[in-house]
Amino acid sequence: MPHVIPRHLKLCSISMASMDQVAFRQLWRRFAELIHENREVLNDLDAAIGDADHGSNMDRGLGKVVEAFNANSEASLHADAKLVGMTLMSTVGGASGALWGSGMLKFSTALPDAAVVEWSGFIDALGAFVEALSKRGQAVVGDKTMMDVFLPAMTELRDSVDVQEGSEEIVVALAEHAKGWSDATRDFVARRGRAAYLGERSIGHIDPGSVSAALWFQALADTVRDQVS
Amino acid sequence: MPHVIPRHLKLCSISMASMDQVAFRQLWRRFAELIHENREVLNDLDAAIGDADHGSNMDRGLGKVVEAFNANSEASLHADAKLVGMTLMSTVGGASGALWGSGMLKFSTALPDAAVVEWSGFIDALGAFVEALSKRGQAVVGDKTMMDVFLPAMTELRDSVDVQEGSEEIVVALAEHAKGWSDATRDFVARRGRAAYLGERSIGHIDPGSVSAALWFQALADTVRDQVS
Amino acid sequence: MKKIIDAVETIVDQALDGMVVAYPEYLQRVEGTLVLARSKPKETGKVGLVSGGGSGHEPAHGGYVGYGMLDAAVAGEVFTSPTPDQVYAGIKAADRGAGVLLVVKNYTGDVMNFDIARELADADGIATEVVLVNDDVAVQDSLYTTGRRGIAGTVFVHKIAGAAAEEGADLSSVKVIADTVVANLASMGCALTSCTVPANGKPTFELGANEMEMGIGIHGEPGIERVPMMSASELTASLYHRLVAELSLGDGERIAAMVNSMGATPAIELAIMSGHLANLTKSSKLSLEKVLMGEFMTSLEMAGASLTLLRLDQQRSTLLNAACDTPALKVVQH
């Protein structure tokens, strides 16, 4: 695991006032790593209540994102995010591909044609992303999907953004909460996605899409920590 | 196992001068029992060098022979043997069905339209049976087939027939020899039948058809023993 | 995992090329895509039909591309719905100027990816309609959730809507016909063994030596109940009665059926089920006009079978019996 930050540094409250292309790409590279490491876990979770491919899907798509980053140096954050969106859209497939792909395209349109964006602008773009997911997938909190992570995470970020800018504390805490929200899906009855076919039998299994969503916030935390260190 | 003869009786030399319909049917009923008991063994032997059905084939056919006996009381040995031949021919299938079926039809034509035949006449009919098998199957001794039992058994019976008529000693010894001839096929390379496709790889496995042939001689021994007791 | 493959990543790409090798007179691959289209496209002015979905259900869907059925089939990775760009390529390949009907099995992933593709086609001025197939009665239908899944009955939609399109019906008529097929369609399957998703490398689930899973999905998704192995007679009756109830089929009604292998279950077992099916329909005084028996919508090498019933009326019967000529289904006029 790269970018490991010495423990004592974690204690100081440092913030990231803005997100630039380097950080943005680092975030997605880190996400790709985390997904790759958890590929089997995600497939196994999906095997229990779905079709055993969520890890393969995300890993395939994020591998392609990294390849796309390596092959293209885009001129702006907008272009970078669009690259991510187009790549995910065309390589992930399945429910998660449509959601992450169309979501990231919305994300990109909310980002400026510039190399850097204020932290609050980044949060707004993330808001557009989550809104796109809601629209496309129609899932609400409690439906046992990735929205069980994205929706509360968005609320938490919005609540914090006025007070602190990209604080390491906030994103580290958020990553932990995200993990918790994901774990909590274990007790839900799935109402959206493939797991919904199981009805009550979906209880007792964590939703794979919520786990990958939580990993994204882990990647965000790791990135902020690394950038501010 | 019915028809068990107390051990001490085995020592007296008693003979069967002729074979009647009762004995003939008893012989086939006993053969059917032995095959049924060894069904799995025969299938397993066939699995090793063939297609795993010799036990099923023989068991199916002999079950039908018993059914046919129960349903039809024929007027002569000839008719009984023909019933056996037609039944085997139309229900066993595979190599063994063609051989036992056409063999028993020849056997029947060698038997008189009477209820009883001299022991020597029975041996002659058996000779016709074995000859039909040779003709149909073209197998010689050493080819790793049922002929590895039938051909030497025929020689032994012919050699004995002048001296003793249907002696219990002879048929009991013959059953033992038949078992030995069958066991000996283990070392042969198959040249006829499905096992021939294996070539050298057939070495080390006993030929299933030789085992069922040996069981027929066991049935003969059991029948003679029972008849003379 | 024992499969005749080279690498997990190239399975779908290689298999599509292989389909063209085997069926050059039927199929061509749209350059640079995962789309199989008719090698001889239909006349302009006729409605195009596109279906698609994850791979691993062969012959679905490439096997149904040809006269009287589909114009293009879009493949995704194994058991993963195709991406919108691919679906869009399929739409373009199928469009002959009269719009395109998309046959979509009702899975969130398929629905969303096809929806995005429709948005792309819309921007391009290609009219599209969607028929959502949700024939799997193992799953309770509900407005508040994802609803029912689409499984083997989809092939009847291809056949009947395809025949209507071939006859020159316009887009909205083809859609109406397709929707009435779905409204009169019910399927349910069972698994005797799991399949192994190549990217995953191990069986998706485990079944005991005497267990079967009723209501299995075609992606190895869990079914509704794990039960002891049934005889062919019990199994067929159990599926049949469920479907008859679901469709409220009554005396004298006309039906078509599909006895479908999930993959490993051999034809000899399907034939035994078909025999029972004929007897069951006789007992319930249904008129069984057509049986499709074989591998139509598989789940890789899963052992198991599904039964589909379709209520027929004169229109559906005529279209079902209309000539078609595709790699996997040919109806020859006698």
Next chain:
Amino acid sequence: MKKIIDAVETIVDQALDGMVVAYPEYLQRVEGTLVLARSKPKETGKVGLVSGGGSGHEPAHGGYVGYGMLDAAVAGEVFTSPTPDQVYAGIKAADRGAGVLLVVKNYTGDVMNFDIARELADADGIATEVVLVNDDVAVQDSLYTTGRRGIAGTVFVHKIAGAAAEEGADLSSVKVIADTVVANLASMGCALTSCTVPANGKPTFELGANEMEMGIGIHGEPGIERVPMMSASELTASLYHRLVAELSLGDGERIAAMVNSMGATPAIELAIMSGHLANLTKSSKLSLEKVLMGEFMTSLEMAGASLTLLRLDQQRSTLLNAACDTPALKVVQH
């Protein structure tokens, strides 16, 4: 043993009835026999074609009964050659006054049972000829033994001899054509898993997780070598080169091929093999004119595949491409 059956003893009987349920426009069962015959017999004065063998190889052989192929198929118990009375019933059903060609796979049991049936037909004044199919090159040919086995290539004999008979060729001409097919035919298969003979209840053999059996017979008979799993590319090449050598195929020659599933191996894997096949033929400058891909000669639920090559000349090519219309193989003129 997990199978959708009712009882081991009734499998074949039930499956034959089920075939008629599924294909009433093609097949009828000859009353009281295990014979499937055309529901619409061909014109009198044409040579009849009968094939048969043990069951468990579906669609062989009942699936090939129909216009341009067989007139009757005779079933035995699973993996057990049919009995002479059944074969004889098949001969009678197929006879249209011009004699009957029997297509027999070269197994002792089949050969002898068909021979006995011929003796019966002879006594009845029906002329018969036999073509012995022995395409399995895994087994060394030898005059002193049983010779080679007949496997999937048999379907090419049905197709080509069937087309000749349909065109009105007389018995000896049909036999000559069938014999030249056999003389130019080579096949070899492999198994990834065993099958389970119903009457036996357990797998015929065991293979390790990374093992395959090369040269497997279609009844689960041992092959020639147990090897580590190969990639699709290695496997196809290994089978292909063996067949090319066996047929001494040289630059520019025309061939047809069959990529056949042993049962459980799904179409997606066959398609990958077909892709390799096309590349291999290109490299060796052979002209691959036709590929039959699918389940043509199976071994119950065995996983594995076989490859068949047939050298074509103009006559065989024409007959191969002639129209045929059977449950399992349809050639539609385009």
